[in-house]
Amino acid sequence: MKFKKVIALMLTTVLSLSALTGCGGKDSQESKGGNDTSSAEESSSAQDETDGSAEGSSQAEGESGGAEGESASGTVTLPLAETMTFTAFAGMNGDYTMTDNIAMQKSLADANINIEFTNVLGADLDEKRNLVLNSGDYPDIFYKSNVDAAKYGLQGVMIPLEDLIRQYAPNLTALLDERDGWQYITAADGHVYSIPEIDLKGVANPxxxxxxxxxxxxxxxxxxxxxxxxxxxxxxxxxxxxxxxxxxxxxxxxxxxxxxxxxxxxxxxxxxxxxxxxxxxxxxxxxxxxxxxxxxxxxxxxxxxxxxxxxxxxxxxxxxxxxxxxxxxxxxxxxxxxxxxxxxxxxxxxxxxxxxxxxxxxxLSSGIIANTLAITDACEHPEVVIAWADTLYTEEGGRLAWMGVEGETYQYNDQGEWEWITGKGHGDDISTVRASSTMQGAQNHPSVQPEVWMTEMSSDIDPDEVYLNGQRMKLMEHGVVPLPNLVFTEEQNAELSVIKTDIDNYITEYMAKVATGETTLDDSWDEYIETLKAMGMERMFEIYQEVYDAAIAD
Incomplete structure (x- = not known):
């Protein structure tokens, strides 16, 4: 047999670099087409409108990235002078809630904020989240809940965040500007309805x-x-x-x-x-x-x-x-x-x-995953939520979100490497410590992955993770983000969802038939192509081409 060239390994994983769930694990959400996004150009206009208001940004400080600053419309100083309480719907880290999570509680305490969490198991997440949203009696925040923020933003439930991010989240703004990341969180109507998890650019699938x-x-x-x-x-x-x-x-x-x-x-x-x-x-x-x-x-x-x-x-x-x-x-x-x-x-x-x-x-995936935190129109002070969340987009804040509290869940050894602390009240094994006492795990979470996660983890306490990190880094050296972010309207997504599902199933079935000898490739290829056309392949590709052309034009 012949191939046109020696073929390049394209190892894809949905997954974010730290929350591995296996071959069938979570996918990198921004690669899934259902996350309506638009180009960074639209976000740049928001930047133009807020340029010159550097005094209106919250500034990161302290171990958990505490923030302080003023804006044209008011002041957000963290910690707040008086405690402010919000409500949130949140996915759980396995069997563990955000209510008792020491990393979350430290972050909130540093900001003098209280969040009353409704904690939901992953198996019940989609059903209960949708029930809450459809009831009209929803909380201020949806956190780690896999919410389709763009969908509910278009319905007026989730509020636009781009101006709030520019004004109150300088750490997140800088990361999005540096990574050209606005395109991955901007909806088809030009608004941003959620803030992301930001990882290293990683292998997109297994x-x-x-x-x-x-x-x-x-x-x-x-x-x-x-x-x-x-x-x-x-x-x-x-x-x-x-x-x-x-x-x-x-x-x-x-x-x-x-x-x-x-x-x-x-x-x-x-x-x-x-x-x-x-x-x-x-x-x-x-x-x-x-x-x-x-x-x-x-x-x-x-x-x-x-x-x-x-x-x-x-x-x-x-x-x-x-x-x-x-x-x-x-x-x-x-x-x-x-x-x-x-x-x-x-x-x-x-x-x-x-x-x-x-x-x-x-x-590679972009490493920027939307829908980790969205704010509803029930929230009276969204600027405070954004300023607090921005504290998690520093190296120190990332460590808090990903690694927990230094001295409680992790520590640095004599070699200057960090290692998990087990058997000291937060879990007898690493998996339990991570699930019970860090913000990461299960669903994607708002934060930036700290650099030390990949480069300074001790192999003495978690050799398997260190070995895996080394293999990931090797693969990343050969990677590219293959396509620009493809922006689908709600109507395009609805049309694609029907065509694509049927075609994907047929492609897999045809491969099995050819490989097992039920049919031969030479005898069936033309019929296979005609079947794809009859199933709507040409219309599907027409949508892809239109959206791709728009993306590269931007």
């Missing part, structure tokens, strides 16, 4: 992990092309890679109905966005599943399956089967996941490396 120990056992080098990958997987199958004397118990490539072979498309040698399945090929936008490049890719997947290099149940077994299989023994050659330990366990994760990209086309 990475491809391959067993380095098996490669070492067989004297193999890390593959740098699809042909070399095929050869490595074939050796895993035939040469007793795990060395237990049984050459038939290795699974070279494990996939499931979520982490399916389509994720190998992330290795293409052109910028590729997995959610929309769009790529930039020869300088033009293309719907990749209808291209010759994709046809060649299907031939490769078919070769893997027919030669027994993929698990035979790859197209039918559920995501939930991956971890039990990976932890049943030394059987897994490669797989997709946010971190290797999620599949094979923490005792074996360092056997695996994230396969180094073959070209600098790895898909």
């Amino acid at each position: 990475a491809y992990w391959i067993n380095k120990r098996w490669m070492d056992n067989l004297g193999l080098e890390e593959p740098t092309s699809f042909e070399e990958l095929y050869d490595v997987l074939k050796a895993f199958k035939e040469q007793d890679a795990n060395g237990n004397g049984d050459p038939n118990d290795e699974i070279p490539l494990f996939c499931n109905t979520y982490c399916n072979p389509l994720m190998l498309m992330q290795y293409q040698d052109f910028p590729y966005s997995a959610w929309e399945k769009l790529g930039i090929i020869d300088g033009k936008l293309a719907y990749v599943p209808a291209t010759e490049e994709y046809r060649e890719f299907l031939a490769f997947v078919t070769r893997l399956y027919q030669d027994g290099l993929m698990d035979p149940n790859s197209f039918t077994q559920p995501l939930e089967q991956q971890a039990p299989t990976g932890q049943s023994g030394d059987v897994m050659g490669s797989f997709f996941d946010a971190g290797a330990f999620l599949t094979v366990g923490r005792d074996h994760d360092e056997d695996y490396i994230a396969l180094t990209p073959w070209d600098d086309c790895l898909q």
Whole structure:
């Protein structure tokens, strides 16, 4: 078989860099099309209107980024002279509430603010949030609740925040200006209805992990092309890679109905966005599943399956089967996941490396995730909420949000590295400390990821996280944000949601039929293309092209 070039690894993960939930974990929300956003140009006009009012900005200070400043319309000085109380609907960190969270309580105490939280378990979040919003009796703030702020902003429930951010949130404003980040939080009507979580630009979806120990056992080098990958997987199958004397118990490539072979498309040698399945090929936008490049890719997947290099149940077994299989023994050659330990366990994760990209086309997310905090029209003092939230967009505030309270949940060792404190009242293990006593975890949260998270974490207390951070940094060196932020109107989203869902399902079904031999690629390709057209592919791509053209014009 032939490929046009050696193909670039495009490892995508929804996930934010710290809150990993596995192959089926949360996605980077700004890559999902349903988050209506518009260009940074519209936000720049808001900046022009507020330029010259530097005295009207809150200024960060103190460990948790306390703020003080004046504005043209009034003064917000933190801590407040008198305690002010707000109400909030909030998603929980697992079984733990924001009410008893020491990082949250320190942040609020430093500002002399009280928030009365309605805390909701993740499993009930969508239903209860929507009930509250539809009732009309809603709180001042929606925090870590995955709310569609743009939707409710257009209905008048959420208030526009762009002027408040410019006026009362200098830390957040500076980050958004520096990262060209306004486009990722600005709705189709030109307003900003939520503030974001800001991470390092990260791999957008699950990475491809391959067993380095098996490669070492067989004297193999890390593959740098699809042909070399095929050869490595074939050796895993035939040469007793795990060395237990049984050459038939290795699974070279494990996939499931979520982490399916389509994720190998992330290795293409052109910028590729997995959610929309769009790529930039020869300088033009293309719907990749209808291209010759994709046809060649299907031939490769078919070769893997027919030669027994993929698990035979790859197209039918559920995501939930991956971890039990990976932890049943030394059987897994490669797989997709946010971190290797999620599949094979923490005792074996360092056997695996994230396969180094073959070209600098790895898909990265922007690292700017909207909808973490929105303010409703019930709030009488939104400027105070914004000034308080801005304290979390400094390095010190980021540490509070991500790591908790120094001396309580984390500390610095003699080497100058930070490490979690366990067994001292906030949890006997790291996962419990993070869930009970930091703001991050479960849903995205308003803050900036502190630089020390990636660069100064101690490997003594959490070697798996440090190892994973190193693999992430390696991948990020080869990455690009493949597309500008695509801004869809409510009407476009409604139209796309119907067409895209059906087409995505059909693409997966067709891949399974070709790979398993139910049909052949040569005999069915033309019919496949005609079926895509009949399902609305051309109209879907017309919308994508229109929105893409508008984005690059801005």
